[in-house]
Amino acid sequence: MNDAVIALRGSLVASGRRLETVASDLANSTRTGHKATRTAFRLEGLEPKYESRLDLGQGPTHYTGQPLDLAIEGPGLIVIDTPGGQRAVRQGHLDVDIQGRLSLAGYPVRGEGGPILRGQGKLEFGLDGTVTADGARLGRLRLVDLPHDTPRDLDGHFIVPPEPAPADGVVRQGFLENTNLPAEEAAIELDWTQHHYRAAARAFELVADDVLGQAIERLGRRS
């Protein structure tokens, strides 16, 4: 195949992937604590290869006033116990499960000393994740700091490695974190992807028409 055709094919495919990524971030734009995926292109041989990288940066928080809503400011993910092992999540809307444990996304939250029982009384979370009810200490949330390339499971939860680094993020009770993808960026990304795709498609058209067309014509004349 013609070099230009190979390069443009890669360009079109990468552009499609980029659109998928921004569409997925948009679909999750009102999901608590959603983290955007940043995209990049890398040249591999003739073709641009598409790469994605999770942006674990801070999203803006908003006040809800609910005692079981938590936002983390700074680095840190809350650890939960799933049947498949420990997972880490950023969305902080807690529940109390039937056994009276604090839970998140349907799984018990992992405190520093195991599950945290809700107990009775006014629930308060300290900035360092200490949980108290009417002043009595119930436990402390375990926050972990994970690198952005930590693999995720099918639910999108981060798979906690054997010895994760502790995180120094601050826990804010009564707040939730929004997505860290600003709407402007998403809109520009959409537009830019579309233009990029059009440009690549147009270039492909020119290559196909002019270069290959001429070649075919010349070959035809010769015979």
Add this chain to the structure above:
Amino acid sequence: MNRTLWVGASGMIAQQLNLDTIAHDLANVNTVGFKRGRAEFSELFASYQQAPGAPSADGNSPIGLYVGHGARPAAVRRDFSQGSLQHSGQPFDFAIEGEGFFAMELAGGRLGYTRNSSFQTDGQGRIVDNQGRLLEGDFNVPDDAEVVEVSSDGTISVTVDGVSQVVGQLLLSRFVNPQGLESLGGGLYGQTDASGDAVTATPGQEGLGRIRHGFVEQSNVSVVEEMVNMITAQRAYEMNARAVSVADEMLETLNQVLQ
């Protein structure tokens, strides 16, 4: 490429549910004891096109290629926080200040739990809600009661011919996980395996709230907050629709080129 259409559609479906929930809350802004809902979402099954550390042409790829498949509605969480109390002066209005539900007898013997706090008597000395459902408990309110008094711990006393007597005791129920309650409509909630068993006691005990006689509890819907949520949902819907139309135009471009 086609996936973008589905990813965008998943976002639009999620926002539709978000808007439905907000509309329902706004419709019930004046419903006594109504508790607002909040739609929550989770990420749809995401897959790795290429795992981090996978071999590539020049060594190992330092980062993976993670592609999400959109969002899906995960739950509508009921917000059981306190609604504001409004003075009504009615003798059988008992608002709960704090945690707890009144238990109502439903057809079939099941109990329905409610925060509706507006009651009346049914002529047989029993206390019923405006649909005629019986309030669980032992009450005997005489027809000729002149003054009805309800203390904060739920003791109901009436004055007949200048003589005061106790005619019943209100009980409240609470649950380990009220989020797990099943919505039965009409402001009633049913116990489920997820909510745990009801803990029933007199008001003020076991972490239960107290009774405010002559008050009704307003819905806990905040109109301003719902308006902001509605704008967010609408714009998010538009952005997702835009992603779908961009995907459509890209396919169109492709078809034109490959004619």
